Amino acid sequence: MAKKRKNESKVDIDLFNYLSNTKNYYNSWETKKTSNSYIQTVLDKASKAGTGFRGEPDLIYVNENKKILILIENKDSIGDHESKKRNKPKDFAVDGALHYTSFFLKENLIKIDTTLEKHFKDWSIIGIAFSGDINDEYNHLITTFIISENELKDIDTKEILDEEDYLAFFENIDIESISKNISKSSSEINRILRTLDSQKRPILLSALMICLYDKDNVSNDFKRSYSNWSTANIIRNIPTTILDILTNESIDADKINILINELAFITTDNDLNSSDILKDILKELENNVIPLFNKKTNYDIIGKFYEEFLRYAGVANVKKGIVLTPNHITKLFTDLVDFRTNDVIFDTCCGTGAFLISGMNKLVKEIENSNLTNKTARIESLKQNQLVGFENSSTMYSLAISNMLFRGDGKSRIYHVDAFSEKATDILKNLKKEGIIPTIGFINPPYGGKDNNTNPTKKEIQFLESLLDNVSRFGVIIAPLSTYFKDDVIRNRILSKHTLKYVINMPGELFQPNASTHTAVAVFETNFPHNNKEVVFYNLEDDGFILSKNRGRTDVLNKWTPIKKEVLNKIDNAKSLEDNLTLVQTKISSNDEWIIQAHSKTDYHHLSEKSFIKSIKQYLIFSLKFKLNLLTKDIDEITLLELLDDSIKREPEILKSSLKFEFETWKEFNFYDVLKFQRGKRLTKLDQNDGDIAYISSTKENNGIDNYISPPDYMKIYNNAMTINNSGSVGYVFYHNYDFVASDHCTVLSILDKKIELNEYIAIFLKPVIESIKPKYNFAREISDYRLNKEKISLPIDKKGKPNWKYMEDYIKSLPYSSSL
Secondary structure (H helix, E strand, C coil), rough: HHHHHHHHHHHHHHHHHHHHHHCCCCCCCCCCCCCCHHHHHCCCCCCCCCCCCCCCCCEEEEEEECEEEEEEEEECCHHHHCCCCCCCCCCCCHHHHHHHHHHCHHHHHHHHHHHHHHHHHCEEEEEEEEEEEECCCCEEEEEEEEEEEEEEEEEEECCCCHHHHHHHHHHEEEHHHHHHHHHHHHHHHHHHHCCCCCCHHHHHHHHHHHHHCECCEECCCCHHHHHHHHHHHHHHHHHHHHHHHHHHHHCCCHHHHHHHHHHHHHHHHHHHHHCCCHHHHHHHHHHHHHHHHHHCCCHHHHHHHHHHHHHHCCCCHHCCCCCCCCCHHHHHHHHHHCCCCCCCEEEEECCCCCCHHHHHHHHHHHHHCCCCCCHHHHHHHHHHEEEEEEECCCHHHHHHHHHHCCCCCCCEEEEEEECHHHCHHHHHHHHHCCCCCCCCEEECCCCCCCCCCCCCCCCHHHHHHHHCCHHHHHHHEEEHHHHHCCHHHHHHHHHHCCCEEEEEEEECCCCCCCCCCCCCEEEEEEEEEECCCCEEECCCCCCEEECCCCEECCCCCCCCCHHHHHHHHHHHHHHHHHHCEEEEEEEECCCCCCCHCCCCCCCCCCCCCHHHHHHHHHHHHHHHHHHHCCCCCCCCHHHHHHHHHHHHCCCCCCCCCCCCCHHHEEEEEHHHHEEEEEEECCHHHHHHCCEEEEEEECCCCHHEEEECCCCCCCCCECEEEEEEECCCCCEEEEEEEEEECCCEEEEEEEEECCCCCCHHHHHHHHHHHHHHHHHHCCCCCCCCCHCCCCCCCECCCCCCCEEHHHHHHHHHCCCCHHHHH
C-alpha cells in the first residue's frame, strides 16, 4: 500500500513539472491546497469517503482574474483510470475528478453557502483525470470534464491544454449559446415584425434596446413601467427615453438626432400603433437578449441580429456591399499584431462595431495583465478615448451606438461620417489635438465598390490605403482576393509607404450563407516603405466551422482554437515551416500580386494513375460524340452507354511492363521553356457566322467547343493543339486534332520543341498535369500570358533532364482504354 502511495506521489511531481515547464499558465499550479478561501470552503466538504470532511485533489490551478479553476486527480496506473460506474473516487482517476468537480455544481454550492453560488457563477471550472506516466506518450490517459449549463460534461480532448485554450473553449460554449439564443429571438422578433420593412427592423431593435438600458446610478422609468403602458404611451416615450439615456452617456446631440430621426416611422406605422407588437418585442429583448451582453466575449450580438433580420427578409448582405465579419475573424485580427495598453483602435467603416469590440476586449486584457497600478481608470479611459470608428450608413451607425452602449461603453468615438470626406479629415485633426492618434486599424470594407458614377462606393483597396495612411503602427484588412492583385497603381503606392507583412487566404465558405466571397486577411506595418521585403503567404483552407441551417457557420466541434494557434505559429515561423504550397515566404516588389496563388508551387499530389485514366475516358467520350455528330444532340445516358460499349475497348495499347507513375522523379520547368502559348482572338456572338470550323471558348463542355463558325481572316486556324481556358471555366485543358479557332477567353498551347509532334497520347497525359494549376485561378483572377510566364510545370524527364515525351506517350498507351484511342 505504501508503495502505491509513493508511485502516486511521483505521478504528482512529474505532472506538476510537466505543467510548470511545458504548458502556458499565468499563475503557478498548487498541490492539494489553495489560498483561495472560496475554493477551500467548497473542498472542506469534499471527502472522497463521503464523510463530509475535507477532500483534496492532487493538483489545483486557480486564476481569480480570469475566473478559471482546474482540479486534477492522478493515479499511477492506467488500469486505475476509470471504473465501470464511475462511482469509486478513492480508487480511480475519472471517478475522483468527477467527484471533486461536482461540488462546484450550482445545487451543491447552494447547499454549502448561497454566497458560493454567486461567487462561482461566471467561472470556468474544469476537472481532469490523469493516470499513468506523463513522460510516456503511450502509457497515460487523460479525461477532461467541464461544468456547462450546470452539468458535468466530458469534452473530447486527450491532452492537457494551455490555460488560454481552456478559456477559449468556454468562450466558444458561450458563443454557441449566444448564437443559438439570438437565432431563436431573431426568429420570434421577425415573426412579430413580419409586416414592417426589413430595413426598418434593425433601427427599431436598436432603439428598443437603448430604452431598456439600465445603470445602477440612473433610474430608467421606461424599463420599469412599459409593461403597464398603452402602446401609444410606449411610442410617445421612446424618443424621450433615448434622448435621456444617450445624453446621460455624454453622446453628442447630433448622434442622438440621427437615431431619433431614423425612428420617425413608429408614429405612423399602423401595425405598431394598433397592437402590442412593441411590448412583445421589449419583453423578448429584456428576458432573452440583453442578458447575453453580460458574457464578456467578442461576439457581435447586434451584428448577428442584423444578419438574421436580412436573412429572414431574403436579403443577402453582400448584395448591399455589406459583409459582416465573423466573430472569430475579428478576434484573429487582434492576435495578428502586437498590442500596447495605449493603442488607439480605428475602423473607417465600423458597421455594428465588431472590430471595436474585439479591440476593446484585447486592450482590457492587456491592461489587466500589465503592471499598471490604475487599471480601472485606464480601462475606463480606453473606452472613452481609444476606440475610433467611422460609419457612413445611418442604420449601421445607430446599431453601433447601441452595441457599444451595452458593452459598457456609450462614449466611444464613433462618428456618422464618410471616411473619405473632408469632415472625416477634420475629425481626425481634432482628435489629434486631444492627443488621440489612431495606432492600429482594422477594416472589413464594403465589397464590390467601383468608385464611378453608377457605383460611387470606393474600392476595397482605396479603403485600405486610407486606413493605413491614418494609423501609426499596424493596419489589418479582410477583403476579396481581387483586392490583392488588381489596381497596381494604388497597390504600388501603398508599398511605397507601408510594409506588407502577411496575407492569409480565408476559407471560401467564411461568409456563408450570406455570401460565397473568397477573401484574404492582410497585415501591414505602417509608415515604413516596403522596399522589396519578404512577405508571408498562408492558405487557410479550413477554419473548422460547420454551416448549420439556422445559425450559419459555427464552431460546434471546437476546432478553431488549435487551428488559430497553428496559423499564428506558421506565419511567425514561416522560414522553417514553409512548404511552398500552403505556406510561402517570398520577396514582394512593385506590380507583384499579394496572394499566395501567385507565388506557390503547383500541387501535384492529387495526381495518380486514376487521373490519367480519367483523362483517357473523357477524351474517348468526346471523340465518340464528335465522330457521331452528337455534341449538340440531347442524348440520354443509356444510349450513350450502349454506344460506348460497342466501340470502346478496355485493354491497354501496350503492356505496362516497367512503366511506373513516379512523381518524385519528375523535374520542374518554366512553363515557357516547355510550351508555346498564344492567346485567342475576340469574336462576339453577333459576329459569328455559321461554318464548319470549331470555335473554342471558355466552356468546359464538349471539349471546349462553343460553336461551329466561318472565322474571319484575322483568326488563326489551328490543328493538333491544346487549349486552356483563361476565364469562365478557368483552367480546363482540351486537345483538338481538328481545325479550330480560339476565342480570347482561352490560350492555345503547343510543344515548344519543334522536334516533338504533339499527339493525343501526350495531350491526354498533359491535360491533368496542366489542370493542376486550376486552384490558383478563378473568375476574378484569370489566366493570362503574364501569369503563364511565371508558372512552372513538373514533367517526367529523360536521362538528359529534358521532358520525356516518349515516356508520356507510352505511359498513356499502357493504361486501360488506350487501345481505343
